[in-house]
Each structure stands twice: as structure tokens, then as C-alpha cells.
Amino acid sequence: MRQIFAKKPLKVLLDEVVSENRLRRVLGPVALTSLGVGAIIGTGIFVLSGVAAHDKSGPAIVLSFVVSGFACVFAALCYAEFASMVPVAGSAYTYAYATLGELFAWIIGWDLILEYAVASATVAHGWSHYFQDFISILGFKFGHVISNAPFDFNTTTGLLTSTGSILDLPAILITIIITVILVKGIKESAGFNAGIVILKLGIVFLVLIVGAFYINPANWHPFAPFGLSGLSLFGKTILGQTGPGGAPVGVLAGAAIIFFAYIGFDSVSTHSEEAKNPKRDVPIGIITSLVLCTVLYIAVSGVLTGMVPYNKIDIDAPVSNAFKQIGLPWAQFLVSLGAIAGITSVLLVMMLSQARIFLAMARDGLIPTKFFGDVHEKFRTPWKSTMLTGVFVLLLAGFLPLRVLADLVNIGTLFAFVIVCAAVMIMRKTHPEAERPFRAPFVPVVPILGIIICIVLMFSLPEENWFRLFGWLLIGLFIYFFYGRKHSIMHRIMNEKNSDSLHVNKDSAANP
Secondary structure (H helix, E strand, C coil): CCCCCCCCCHHHHHHHHCCCCCCCCCECHHHHHHHHHHHHCCHHHHHHHHHHHHHHHHHHHHHHHHHHHHHHHHHHHHHHHHHHHCCCCCCHHHHHHHHCCHHHHHHHHHHHHHHHHHHHHHHHHHHHHHHHHHHHHCCCCCCHHHECCCEEEECCCCEEEECCCCCEHHHHHHHHHHHHHHHHCHHHHHHHHHHHHHHHHHHHHHHHHHHHCCCCHHHHCCCCCCCCCCEEECCEEEECEECHHHCEECHHHHHHHHHHHHCHHHHHHCCHHHECCHHHHHHHHHHHHHHHHHHHHHHHHHHHHHHCCHHHCCCCCHHHHHHHHCCCHHHHHHHHHHHHHHHHHHHHHHHHHHHHHHHHHHHCCCCCHHHHCCCCCCCCCCHHHHHHHHHHHHHHHHHCCHHHHHHHHHHHHHHHHHHHHHHHHHHHHHCCCCCCCCCCCCCCHHHHHHHHHHHHHHHCCCHHHHHHHHHHHHHHHHHHHHHHHHHCHHHHHHHHHHHHHHHHHHHHHHCC
């Protein structure tokens, strides 16, 4: 019990920053902000806005983005404080180890694996559909057998149905390409991402400017066809309407789905160890990217639902298809091209972050160090874990549908945010003397509000997401107790202390 709740000393975390096996510090505030924007703007605007508007919120998706944005603002302030204090790879996993102990660190680390790996698969799936939409404009087409996951979730019946496909080949191919880029190096990856961010921001502004001329205010009525609530308890609706299969619908239910759109800002904290001046630059990257993207999300979702009735929005390629429906093929072409580029950068940052979580856990001995902790001599990247991440992502992206993947990511992310908000309050009590270059304002009000909103959104997800989360955590606990606990660095340190203490007691007894 002492070991599984043992906390990793702050000094040990800071010593890792100067060790031989650390990552290369090459990222400035602009690059970090670009990574945040690269991860945030993409799937949320170009894919999940369609799912949320069509199935959950209607035009009130604008309010769904506001609710999710508030949850993220509170969590982002907490992330920024931790990232400035402990500028090492690992994000929420590292913060939990320092404040809540090894078992909670393992749980959150295992949860982050779920978040980033499944998020990457979701993004790859969205990329595939925009790519297919793009090449169809040019007169090309993938065969149906290799164009989609083999099954999908039918919102009308609430059941899984066959699509007639075998796998999603475009999603598999883009995952392989991104994996190769990530193995090459963080500097090259960040430069590639920055170029894509500029392109997709241009496309987002194109959507806002051109789309504004085709808004039909009648499409915003009724504004909230599914209601303004959508709160449930473990999938059982307790406030608001119930949709197909018993899942909650409404603004909160929509917010729980499109929450996925915001998870990119926390990926900035996973790159603290690669920041040139992490105590200043990481908080800037986190907060700037979140605020910028929140404003753009609200604006784009308003234009999208104004252009096309919510029940006619295409869930796989909503923005480009909207321009197709209003008869602007040239805009459809440009949006599809921008979406492909934008979603590519999201996939890059998500897979980049996943490998850093593996690295942090491997350094602590909780997963095999020789494999997951191996940093390439030339590229200075965790290349083995990056390749394993690529294999895992392509399997998920190639064979699972969008709706299943998106829900699974959200509950894991919300759980991580709850832990980080709680950890900030604990660290303020246990280490009040620690240097905090950035301090979250109004503590404990900000973290408490973050915890409350995140829990409300977790309860607004369908019931099956709780079962998936508990199932994933049970698998993780099995691995921890049969491998991680025995190989933990903290376990070794505590055994050495106990052994030294035993020797001292024996010597004292022999020489009274």
C-alpha cells in the first residue's frame, strides 16, 4: 500500500530534465502554439461538428462548443501551472505521480494511452473521408470494399450494422506516413505541422467569409430541436430528451461529443521537455491555442448550421459537403484540400503525444523501459514506441467506425482533466514553496469548476462509454499489479531504503 500510493518527488522529476536520455529542446512559443492549434483545429471543425449537430444538438451546437470551451479553459489553466512547474514529458501522468501517487499515475497514464491512440484513430478516419471526398471531385474513387470500416452505428435503431466494406485503406495509409515522419524527428515534425497550420487557418477563414453569404436564418429554427440539456447518469437520461438507443441528446450531450475537438491543447504539455523555455513558453502555447480555436469553432459551427439544415449535414465530411449542397464545387474543393491538411496535422500531434506518454511511463519502470524508453541515437525520438503507436492506430482506424471511436476518446479525456484539476489543488497544499512561473488564478474555484463541468459532460455520454472506460481501466490495473508494480523505479527505491533501514537496525542491535 505504501508503494502504490508513493509520490514521485519533485526533485526527481526535475533531475530527469537534465539526464542523458532527455529529449531535444527545440520548440519555442510559436512552435508550441502551432502544435496546439495543429491538434485542436481539424477533426472538431471538419468532422465532429457534423456528428454533434446532426445527432445531438442541431443549430445549438454553438452552445455545445461554448460549454466544452468553458470546461477546457479551467483545465487549461491547471495544465499551464503544472507544465511550468514540471517541464518534463508525460503531461497529466507526470502531474498525477507527483501529487496522487503511483497507482493514480498509472491509471491516468493508461487513460492517456486510450485518449491519444483512439483520438489518432478517430482523426485518421475523418482524414480518410475528406480525402475520398477530395479525389471524387477529381473523378477518382476508392472501391467500396476498402473505403470504410466494416460496421457502423445506426442512430435510428441504436444497433451496429454492416457497411459492406472490409477496411478503411486511406486511414491506414495516412497513419503509416505520419509514423515515418514522427520517427524522423520533433524539429521536422514541428516544421511540417507549422506549414499545415497556416494553410488550414486560411481555409477556416474562407469558410467563414464565403459561407456567411449563404446563411439562411430559417435553418437556425428550431435552434435547439433536441433541447438545451441532455444530462444523464451512466447513460440513463435524467434531464432532457432521449435519442435512439436510449442515448441522451441536447446541448450537453452535444458538448460531450464535440469535447474531442478541444483535446489538442493538453498535448502541448506533453512536449514540455522539448520546449526551449518551458516555464514561459508552454503556458503561452496552451492558453493561446485554446482561446484562438474556441472563437473559430463557435463561428464555423454557426455558419455551417446556417448554410445547411442540421438534419441534412453529412457526418463524415460536413463542411465540404455543405458547400456542395449550396452549389459551390470550387469551395468544396478548397475546403476538402484544407481539411485534409488540417486533419493531417491533428493526427501528427496526437501520435507525437502518445509516444511521449509511453516514454514517461517507461522511465518510471511501469512499462518495459528497453522498448518504450528507447530514444533513437540520431533522431532523439522515442522511435520504438512511435512505431508501436502507428500499428495500434492503423488497426483501430481501419476497422472501427467514427461514432464508436469519438465517444471512447471523450470519456478518457474528461477523466484526465478531472485528475489534473484535482492535482493542482493538492500540489498547492503539499508543495506551497515550489516555484510556479505560471499560477492558475482563483484556486480552488477554477479547478473545482473544471472538475464539476468535466464530470457533468462525462455523465452526458452514452452508457456504453462508461463500460468501455471501466473495461479499459480493469485491463490497465491487471498489467500494473502483475508487471508495473514489480518493475517500478519507486518500488526499487523503497526496497533499498527498507534494506538500509534493516541493516542499521541490525548494527544497532549488535552494538548496543
